[in-house]
Amino acid sequence: MTAAIMRDVRKVYPHFTLDGINLDLPAGQIMGLIGPNGAGKSTTIRILMGLVHQDAGEVQVFGHAMPAGEVKTKADIGYVSEDMRLYGGQTLKWHMGFIASIFPSWDQSYADDLLRRFDLTADQKIKGMSHGQRVKASLLLVLARMPRLLILDEPTTGLDPVARQEVLAALMDVLADEERTILFSSHNTQDVEQLSDSITFIDRGKVIASDDKESFLDSWRRIRFEVPNGANLPTVPGQETVQTSGHISVVTTSNFSDASAKAYEASGARIMAVEHMTLEEIFLSNVSASRGRALQ
Amino acid sequence: MNSFMIKKLIAKDWYFNRYIMLAYFVGGLIALGVMFSGGTTTFTIGSILLVTAIISLGCHLVMGTVVQERTNQTLAFIMSLPVSVRDYTAAKLFANITVFLVPWVLLSAFLLSIMSTSQIGSGGAVPIFTLMLFWMVITYLIMLGTALVSESEGWTIVAMAVCNTAFTLVFMGLNAIEGIGGELLKQPEVIWTGASLSVLAVEVAAIALILSLTFYFQSRKTDFL
Numbered sequence: 001m002t003a004a005i006m007r008d009v010r011k012v013y014p015h016f017t018l019d020g021i022n023l024d025l026p027a028g029q030i031m032g033l034i035g036p037n038g039a040g041k042s043t044t045i046r047i048l049m050g051l052v053h054q055d056a057g058e059v060q061v062f063g064h065a066m067p068a069g070e071v072k073t074k075a076d077i078g079y080v081s082e083d084m085r086l087y088g089g090q091t092l093k094w095h096m097g098f099i100a101s102i103f104p105s106w107d108q109s110y111a112d113d114l115l116r117r118f119d120l121t122a123d124q125k126i127k128g129m130s131h132g133q134r135v136k137a138s139l140l141l142v143l144a145r146m147p148r149l150l151i152l153d154e155p156t157t158g159l160d161p162v163a164r165q166e167v168l169a170a171l172m173d174v175l176a177d178e179e180r181t182i183l184f185s186s187h188n189t190q191d192v193e194q195l196s197d198s199i200t201f202i203d204r205g206k207v208i209a210s211d212d213k214e215s216f217l218d219s220w221r222r223i224r225f226e227v228p229n230g231a232n233l234p235t236v237p238g239q240e241t242v243q244t245s246g247h248i249s250v251v252t253t254s255n256f257s258d259a260s261a262k263a264y265e266a267s268g269a270r271i272m273a274v275e276h277m278t279l280e281e282i283f284l285s286n287v288s289a290s291r292g293r294a295l296q
Numbered sequence: 297m298n299s300f301m302i303k304k305l306i307a308k309d310w311y312f313n314r315y316i317m318l319a320y321f322v323g324g325l326i327a328l329g330v331m332f333s334g335g336t337t338t339f340t341i342g343s344i345l346l347v348t349a350i351i352s353l354g355c356h357l358v359m360g361t362v363v364q365e366r367t368n369q370t371l372a373f374i375m376s377l378p379v380s381v382r383d384y385t386a387a388k389l390f391a392n393i394t395v396f397l398v399p400w401v402l403l404s405a406f407l408l409s410i411m412s413t414s415q416i417g418s419g420g421a422v423p424i425f426t427l428m429l430f431w432m433v434i435t436y437l438i439m440l441g442t443a444l445v446s447e448s449e450g451w452t453i454v455a456m457a458v459c460n461t462a463f464t465l466v467f468m469g470l471n472a473i474e475g476i477g478g479e480l481l482k483q484p485e486v487i488w489t490g491a492s493l494s495v496l497a498v499e500v501a502a503i504a505l506i507l508s509l510t511f512y513f514q515s516r517k518t519d520f521l
Binding site: 046049050051052053070071072074075077078079081083084085086087088089098101102138142 | 298301304308312368369370372373375376377378379380383518519520521
């Protein structure tokens, strides 16, 4: 079953266009949405939530067409965003009561459990909490109402390293509880790598790659070559970027195999090293290759 | 519309603004006490205090419940709940208007009742005071509508400045109309002339128009956060 589908979604602003967004979020999967600031992650998420209406394209969440099905859909979505705040003058207990009065699915015993695990005090006012505590309070409010889809829009942005690790640890802890469908956006690849099953890269309003996390890590390589005079590196399928300095060339490929290595060697180039890439390096290569293609 | 969620949002805003409503109501009562403590000077000072209390309540509510909800980024929290922009607008208008109208109705009733009594003998001023009280509702709705539709603190402040500046001009304009101001103000009895009833009808129509326009512009929005 697919929790959310986006087909050829387009949204035009005066200085930014989200274009041709296609996304499939299978139920039970944790998808990481990675992109630089201003790439279109939040706009994509707001379109999924029905808060922004697409100019063209089809969006469905749990079978409801968006934005028409906004109200029904949001009953099944828990949303935490970096730019979302709770009411500073009220306590976490007030917020818990408010949410519990709206959602019959609210699980008070689970909420109490999360209070302990997140080390939060229900009677504390939100304005007296640290940023990390406020993020955890927001997470508690959405988790305890048991949404079918959890959308986390850069929840770790602005947190200091300690608070960020605390939030991630808390999140990983509760995500291990049961199967949830989660869309997690961030410009921090490390955060996404820790949590996600699949990854979608987005840049300048376009989805530039989308695959399982393991497939990305397995198929991407950085190959260092020594290219003697007279030899030219061939363009092999999957080749994303090439950087050359003197006789040394560095190629990143999204489809590494023995066959592609042999194709390079057949040109006379000598492979000096084949290196695995981190998700951050894969992301940067994707962005670089995508922007290079856009320039051509 | 999602009446369940609209009721929840109205209850939330009432809960948040209960002390504000009470404080301005008490302030208005004090102003009424000053107005009718005897003498023309205290009547004038009390009138200014009453007008200030009602206008300030309006400004406070608009800034506190609409503008700050956006600047404090709590709007995203509310819009993550199962509500549409129409639900949010309906709840915001209903909650704000009722929180404003409860002290406004009570203070207006006290003011106009006292003025109408034979002992005070200022019944002739009741129509123009009524029209100015309705004008305050209009300016409040203009400020509220501007805040909701423009989503801008700057435009809301502009609307507040224009509305508050217009208060004196509107009063002077009404006072210059025969059948509303001038010699009529010196009459001890309440006299509703055709002119004052016509202006009252225009004010009621303006209230309906502002509410309709606010809903219309809100429903046309395609981006809400």
